[in-house]
């Protein structure tokens with residue numbers, strides 16, 4: 019069992035957030051800017067290749083000398099069938115690289131500033147799974163260690179073959195989505211960062227189901243593409259130069275980001291909008307240009323919502339990319355200041371899929387983009403937090419029961435569907451959500467990291483209230499933006515905020531909750547087990563005045579004139595123990611609310627009077643509860659809904675038979 | 683005879699045979715009730731139904747999903763009932779069309795004995811025809827899909843937009859509907875021709891029906907389309923009426939139930955009327971005393 023110290027809120031508020039000062043004339047640095055990249059890259063659209071030259075400056079922020087560097091060489095995940103990505107994909111995802119669609123990256127040289135060539139020293143390592151054939155992580159021993167606080171500058175020349183679109187990156191015809199494309203240095207975690215007890219590299223292999231982790235820095239990138247290609251990228255476009263060979267070079271600058279992605283296609287229709295200081299660029303497929311308002315409007319709404327309830331979006335640009343037909347593998351992916359969406363022609367307004375994907379990917383600008391958690395090891399912290407806010411934004415914009423689909427009387431909300439993603443698993447208790455991304459049992463990564471985490475946060479909100487939840491999230495964001503928090507850092511914020519706002523209602527901390535739902539895999543299921551109503555024979559004979567009182571046991575609704583006694587039994591079927599409200603209704607319309615701590619397996623509530631209905635969690639504040647059908651019992655069982663649906667079913671079956679009669 | 687004349691005549695003929703319509707409606711209700719009651723028993727599982735209260739007021743995805751998930755095994759049992767009853771109903775419909783056509787063909791007022799007699803006379807032939815229609819339609823549909831898939835795949839691979847694919851799917855779906863429509867018409871007219879000529883070979887009747895339809899395509903299609911449009915109008919009327927009536931209380935559930943049953947009865951009426959149309963149309967196109975093209979074997 020894990021326990022975490024309660025850090026006083028005041029102490030958290032005073033965590034030093036001093037980042038290295040900006041250069042004169044530049045806006046202040048928002049992050050520690052560990053890395054600085056200057057990249058020139060040329061896209062050959064016929065061969066689908068990139069030729070690049072990269073100058074990297076890496077700063078040692080630890081207090082010990084660093085002997086080596088580690089790089090992500092992620093395009094090699096698509097090099098052959100033996101990469102860890104491809105091996106894992108065989109069982110986890112239906113990915114098929116068609117012959118000719120492979121992708122890789124070759125390093126031509128890696129030199130220190132003094133001209134020392136290090137290429138021959140480079141080796142590929144496989145820290146996660148021991149797969150010696152994987153080429154996605156490269157180790158570079160340095161001739162001299164980088165001293166604490168010191169920097170090392172390197173120049174790398176590389177050539178990359180883009181894969182046919184797969185796992186968020188590659189080409190499809192003339193459409194290019196270029197992600198994870200350059201040699202990107204890993205994260206050196208000094209002792210005390212996240213779970214590191216000593217300074218060490220955190221540089222994971224490319225896995226089938228996980229995403230990424232990198233350090234903040236500054237990117238200056240020159241992208242050269244053939245004339246006629248429309249380009250979008252992380253950051254701000256600073257220049258455009260037409261070259262003598264008909265190519266065009268676009269210059270981009272991005273600061274305080276941890277990745278750089280870009281896209282090019284001659285077919286894009288660009289539609290722009292603004293929200294306060296932010297320019298929003300939507301690069302859409304021509305057939306989807308009519309849906310521009312849906313994307314831009316959702317982005318504006320999400321900007322406004324997160325600005326109000328989490329914190330400000332500090333960048334000046336945001337680019338929305340609509341991948342080409344046939345490039346669906348590139349859809350729904352987040353990069354700093356750029357994300358990809360997905361839609362189809364003729365998408366009905368009542369199916370809010372374009373809105374959903376825009377809002378989801380935008381929320382990642384906060385929980386992944388700015389709060390840069392380790393997506394390999396703690397995917398729940400980016401996907402789950404994002405999913406939580408996605409459901410909040412969608413439900414607040416379009417209604418809790420209609421936010422995702424509202425179509426011919428059939429409707430459901432985003433949170434409803436998110437909950438079902440988790441509760442609909444064959445085994446919702448198969449693994450804790452804190453499992454490292456590549457170690458989830460097959461099929462459980464998505465439902466647990468997205469669905470369950472969103473329900474964990476929604477349930478936390480149900481327990482502590484929306485206002486306290488907003489304070490938690492604002493505090494968490496303010497403390498951890500442009501840094502690399504881990505799960506215990508979030509728990510520490512909750513533990514600091516909740517006692518201040520809620521007093522001792524939940525005890526000195528919330529570890530009891532997180533131990534169960536983050537680090538434990540148990541399920542939550544409360545029920546009303548039974549309602550027993552018994553007629554009571556009135557006492558006879560000559561009675562003393564005070565014995566004529568109601569005989570209500572622990573119940574608070576005694577004194578009923580009818581001679582009935584009711585016993586409501588509630589139960590906990592799952593392992594998760596939470597305080598729940600039990601609502602008990604009597605035949606005269608009275609309602610009594612009880613608080614049950616949910617610790618025991620069962621609890622009984624006795625009343626004088628006739629109970630007609632009892633329900634646990636009447637406000638549905640515990641969406642982690644995997645079965646809401648057993649949450650309510652009525653005496654006698656209601657016939658209305660039963661007949662309503664029987665009548666409906668009868669009618670549709672009759673029509674089906676008539677249709678069958680017509681065609682048979 | 684003109685199309686409006688045939689329609690008027692068929693309406694009068696069906697109106698004269700209201701008990702026949704009611705018999706068909708009754709059979710439909712009986713079969714559907716078996717499923718509906720099985721469903722009712724499934725929903726009314728003791729203890730569960732209390733949570734379903736909000737579903738009476740409005741659709742609730744969360745409750746519906748939890749309910750279906752907690753009753754997974756019961757649902758698969760229910761599906762088996764639905765499948766069995768649907769197959770049975772299809773077979774019974776094929777058999778009953780013999781009774782309907784025999785009653786209409788005789789011109790005599792409806793009697794249950796005559797209806798059942800007609801059902802019995804043509805039962806095996808119409809069941810054979812049902813199988814034949816199924817095989818022919820299935821083969822045609824498979825051929826169509828086999829042609830459409832490579833085209834759709836090519837469209838998908840060679841375009842940067844999904845629009846050509848959507849158009850391709852729409853065209854293929856339309857072609858499939860046309861094939862089904864043609865097969866349904868051919869099956870209907872094969873039955874009419876069989877009843878008129880007491881034909882034994884269903885393959886031959888099906889073939890003759892195709893030849894007949896090829897010669898009289900426009901008239902036959904006009905009748906089918908008009909009756910189909912009447913059904914659509916009826917459905918629109920039903921939707922309009924039930925749109926006004928939300929099933930959120932007991933009396934309203936009863937009211938909607940009545941409207942639904944009137945609708946189903948009207949659809950049965952249109953079904954009989956279509957047979958009557960087809961019979962009259964065949965009479966008017968096939969010369970005088972008997973269908974000379976059809977040879978009994």
Ligand SMILES: [Zn+2]
Nearest residue numbers: 378382401404
């Ligand atoms: Zn996501």
